[in-house]
Amino acid sequence: MGIFAIVAAAFSLTRMKHRLTEHRHAENAAIELAKHDALTGLPNRRKLDDSFNDLMDQVQPDECRAVLMLDVDGFKPVNDLYGHGVGDILLCKFAERLTLEVGSEGLVARLGGDEFAIVSPVLSEKPDAGSLARRLLAAIQKPFDIEGREIRIGSGVGISLFPDDGHSSSELLRRADIALYRAKTSGTSLFRFFEIEMDASILHRSLLEQRLRRAMDSDALKPEYQPIIRLSDNKIIGFEALARWYDPDFGYVPPNQFIPIAEDAGMISELTENILRQACKAASRWPDDIDLSLNISSLKLQEQGFPLKLAAVLAESGVLPQRITLDISEAALSRNVKLSHPVLRQLADSGIKLALDDYGVGNSSLNILRQLPIDTVKIDDNFVCGVLKDPECAAMVEAVLVLTKGLNLRVVAEGLEQKEIVDWLSDRQCEAGQGHYFGTSLTAEAATKLVQAGGWIAPAGSAAEMKQLTENAS
CATH class of the missing domain: 3.30.70.270 (Reverse transcriptase/Diguanylate cyclase domain)
Structure with missing residues (x-):
């Protein structure tokens, strides 16, 4: 082999090695690139x-x-x-x-x-x-x-x-x-x-989530109905539908346990619509002057299609939009005012009433009343229950009553359990209230029977007597 051929072969070998090195470098760079997030550049x-x-x-x-x-x-x-x-x-x-x-x-x-x-x-x-x-x-x-x-x-x-x-x-x-x-x-x-006990807590939550999915598939979640009473004459003017779940193994599971699970697991929309459909079916059998209230997760207010879904449920049941009140917690609204506003406006334009729930425990309360189409204010039970013992609670409730009257808003006091508190509120022209004083929540059949009988709840001296009245309707 001549000297030129040897040189050419050596040059070709060197170039091949160089290409192989470049290829390995490129391959390694691609592998390293695949180990990093494209947006932030962070490791993945x-x-x-x-x-x-x-x-x-x-x-x-x-x-x-x-x-x-x-x-x-x-x-x-x-x-x-x-x-x-x-x-x-x-x-x-x-x-x-x-x-x-x-x-x-x-x-x-x-x-x-x-x-x-x-x-x-x-x-x-x-x-x-x-x-x-x-x-x-x-x-x-x-x-x-x-x-x-x-x-x-x-x-x-x-x-x-x-x-x-x-x-x-x-x-x-x-x-x-x-x-x-x-x-x-x-x-x-x-x-x-x-902490090691957190594992057991998460396992319990995971099991609840599985059972909740099954319960929703089988319509095991049922609404019960808490009467909303006009305090001037003890007349039922509406019911609040409360989601209830009884599991064969876990027993009664309170809403403050399963509602957050439904929100985290992406089931809250289905759960809300399921309860709403059942509640509207019940309300269709009530007199037209009896309203239906339902608590709505703030996540539903970020769904642009929610007003149309609600309209479809109402059309299916024959219940007029003017009989529906959606309760939205003040704390939830204060975090999502801008996102919720278009949906709330669309709901209000359709005739549906909006209630600000748990009033007094959130932020920017007056600003919310100014910005949003609110019809009703529901005073949080923590303030209502303290009006006879705590001057600050009494002052807070009285201020809300004056404010709502000036703004021409309805007001409902939550958590009523004592006759003395009901009398205190009545003396200050509080329009309506709800709570155990007027009995436990009712099944759809019991609620219907009660309003068809006239919808009057006679005054009683104790919560136990009121409870007996509503149980007699069951």
């Missing part, structure tokens, strides 16, 4: 899993690392109100704040959607993880300036610890997620450490 779940063992190998026997789970409270409303472009910018800025607080010795990953996971730097002791969580929450609570808009969000933080709570990334993430759930159900912008 795959990268976190790959890095986990190396991170934990750095922990000495007297040290620990924390695994923290977070998500963005209020992310969906931001997307719905301002569009996905603003939502994407928010996620990127959220990721930047997390990264800044955690530093280069830890790892911040985006698991998907608005879910983020953090592996902390090596920590000397458990309380250091709490300190990190506090710094993260403080950073998150500062307003985000996005395209000239000031957007405020919140978050919760769930914390598990290596090695105390597990040794694998999947186990530590699962337990941090359980702790996050506990933090979010305890309030806003809180953190919680994983």
